[in-house]
Amino acid sequence: MRVVAAMSGGVDSAVAAARALDAGHDVTGVHLALSRNPRSYRSGARGCCSIEDSNDARRAADALGIPFFVWDMSEEFADEVVDDFVAEYAAGRTPNPCLRCNEKIKFAAVLDRALALGFDAVATGHYAQLRTAADGTIEMHRATDHGKDQSYVLGVLTQEQLAHSLFPLGGSVKTDVRAEAAERGLQVATKPDSHDICFVADGDNAGWLAEKLGPRPGSVVDEQGTVLREHDGAYAFTIGQRRGLRLGVPADDGKPRFVLDIEPVSGTVTVGPRExxxxxxxxxxxxxxxxxxxxxxxxxxxxxxxxxxxxxxxxxxxxxxxxxxxxxxxxxxxxxxxxxxxxxxxxxxxxxxxxxxxxxxxx
CATH class of the missing domain: 2.40.30.10 (Translation factors)
Structure with missing residues (x-):
């Protein structure tokens, strides 16, 4: 098969591309440029989709001897992932941008482009397993390494998308993948995994949202409606949050309080006990x-x-x-x-x- 290997610049996608090549596929490496200004995205040990990652992906492709291209998906990413993230928080909800990216970018926009260019499948470094059922249906299962299993963020994939996907790492554990990368001479063998949200450069989600949404003052109240403090934006809170509430006044029972509800129109954030x-x-x-x-x-x-x-x-x-x-x-x-x-x-x-x-x- 002709396969696009989505290469993020990390160890997993590099080894996935290598295994697709070993399986006899005609593999082309592709790195996704997701930011109109890559320097605004994370870099270093916590990076994802940065200039550094693009260079790491190119070096891995060179080591494997496969063609390599950068596909500009920045417009799609901004529209489908970043703008959605902002809108969801503005509405008092807590989105998962990784699921959105898999659904709308990596296995929709990328797969559509790959198929249009005559490729048969997209291979990624996700930890999940694909199996063919007796009726020919492609099933997705949890990875062997449950600590690295990523089937949750792939749960948005349809049967059509699964039929054109490859997950070469699904039956492996992470330590073996790193060892294999080292044996293959891939420089990313010891590169740390990426974490958190790639488009929030410093990891400060609340600060990033404040820049996008501006001040939207409201109140933090208890379940009886007593105002405990004022805030500058309900988007800085998530259901279940305990840290950073800065309530000042302790609860009657002396126990910690958690965010129970967020009302985006009035900006009211309700807190209460864990139970x-x-x-x-x-x-x-x-x-x-x-x-x-x-x-x-x-x-x-x-x-x-x-x-x-x-x-x-x-x-x-x-x-x-x-x-x-x-x-x-x-x-x-x-x-x-x-x-x-x-x-x-x-x-x-x-x-x-x-x-x-x-x-x-x-x-």
């Missing part, structure tokens, strides 16, 4: 299924954060709405996050959390 964060049901919108949508009630597990626990659940689908009852309650779940559905290790699909049902305290 009020418990969620036992949620509703999702904009579902994306890796195969056929579930019929009836599906007994499953769901994951609600990129590195979160699995929760036993029951799921029903009603058109473009997904209803999930959690048998294992979850804490601090925010609208805007993704619920990714699993049947064993198989990824069924995902949806965006629109609302949650808070568990009533016992006693």
């Amino acid at each position: 009020r964060l418990q969620v036992d049901a949620l509703e999702g919108i904009r579902p994306l299924w890796c195969g056929t949508a579930p019929a009836g009630t599906l007994e499953c597990t769901v994951q609600l954060r990129a590195h979160g626990d699995e929760h036993r659940a029951s799921l029903t689908v009603d058109g473009d709405r997904v209803h999930v009852t959690l048998h294992d309650p979850a804490s601090g779940i925010a609208p805007g996050q993704a619920v990714v559905v699993y049947d064993g290790t198989r990824v069924v699909g995902s949806a965006t959390i629109a609302r949650t049902h808070r568990r009533e305290p016992v006693g």
Whole structure:
């Protein structure tokens, strides 16, 4: 097959490209330029999609002896990922830009361009496994290395996209991948993994959002409506947040308080005790299924954060709405996050959390 290897400049994508080459594919390395001003994105150990990363990707491609190109996806990235991120926070929701990037950029815009240019598939360094079912359906499963498993952020992929995807690292553990990179003479063998949000240069999400959205003053209140302090923007808070609340006045019981709710119109942020964060049901919108949508009630597990626990659940689908009852309650779940559905290790699909049902305290 003719394969585009998406090379981020990290060790995983470099080894994935090497393995695709070893498998006999005709491989071309492609680095995605995602910023109109790459120097505004992260660099160094916490980098992703920076000039440094582009140079690292080019050197890895040269070492492998494969053609290498840089594809400018900055306009698509700004429209589909960055602007969406800002809009979601402005609406009081907590988005995951990595899922959005996979859905709209890496496995939509990139795959569309690759297919138009005569390529057959896109290979990435994600840790997930693809299997062909008896009926010919392409299934996505969790990676062997559960500590590195990235099936959560790939839960937005459709059957058509999975059919044109390769994940060469799905059956490996990270330590072996680094050792292989060193054996192949790839300079990225010891390069640290990227973290956090690539387009927030200094890691200060609240400060970055403040620059984009400006001051939007409001109040932090307790569950009785008592004003505890004023703030400059509800976008600086997330459901479940404990640190940085700067309340000054302790709770009556002396226990820490957490963000329970964010009302974006008035800018009201409500705080309360940890036990009020418990969620036992949620509703999702904009579902994306890796195969056929579930019929009836599906007994499953769901994951609600990129590195979160699995929760036993029951799921029903009603058109473009997904209803999930959690048998294992979850804490601090925010609208805007993704619920990714699993049947064993198989990824069924995902949806965006629109609302949650808070568990009533016992006693």
